[in-house]
Structure formats: C-alpha cells, structure tokens
Amino acid sequence: MKDKELRGRSNGVIGGYRKWLRARTLGITWLPKLKISSKEEAETPKESEEVLALKAELERTQVVKEKFKATTIRVRKECGELKDINVATGEALERERKRAQK
Numbered sequence: 404m405k406d407k408e409l410r411g412r413s414n415g416v417i418g419g420y421r422k423w424l425r426a427r428t429l430g431i432t433w434l435p436k437l438k439i440s441s442k443e444e445a446e447t448p449k450e451s452e453e454v455l456a457l458k459a460e461l462e463r464t465q466v467v468k469e470k471f472k473a474t475t476i477r478v479r480k481e482c483g484e485l486k487d488i489n490v491a492t493g494e495a496l497e498r499e500r501k502r503a504q505k
Contacts, residue, residue: 450458
C-alpha cells in the first residue's frame with residue numbers, strides 16, 4: 404500500500420518525494436563510500452605478485468588450450484579420413500567376395 408502512495412499515474416516516483424529525499428540526505432557526511440574523491444577514483448591499486456602469477460598461468464593455459472584444440476581438430480580429420488578408407492576397403496572386399504563366389 405505504501406508503495407502505491409509514492410507512485411503517480413505513470414508509475415514514477417512523485418517529485419515531492421525526490422525533493423524530500425534529497426533534502427534528507429544532503430547533510431549526511433558519514434557515508435565515505437558514497438563520497439569518493441576524483442583522486443581516489445583515478446588511483447588504481449597495484450597488482451600483487453599472486454595476481455601477476457595467476458595472469459601468467461592463465462596465459463599459459465590458454466596457449467595449451469589452443470594447442471589441444473588444434474590437435475583435436477587434426478585428429479578428428481584423420482579419423483574421418485580413416486573411416487572413409489575403411490568403408491571403401493570394406494566395399495572393395497565385398498565386391499571381390501561376390502566376384503569370387505561367381
């Protein structure tokens with residue numbers, strides 16, 4: 404019920420409530436996380452040795468992943484070629500068997 408009281412016809416918050424909220428929170432200075440200076444925003448923390456080591460490990464694993472992917476593609480292609488050869492050999496053997504029976 405209270406939620407409906409704060410909304411107008413277009414389901415937006417009534418302007419008076421916004422003014423009240425702005426006036427109510429204007430004097431609050433004890434919320435340091437909300438008042439970030441531009442100097443603090445510009446500073447980025449230095450990465451620790453652990454983070455750098457993890458990034459290096461991630462790069463190494465990505466290289467290994469790409470090599471594995473390339474090998475997998477090559478092996479699948481070779482497997483498909485061997486299947487084709489196997490089918491062709493089987494068909495040739497079947498033809499020779501039928502010819503030998505005649």
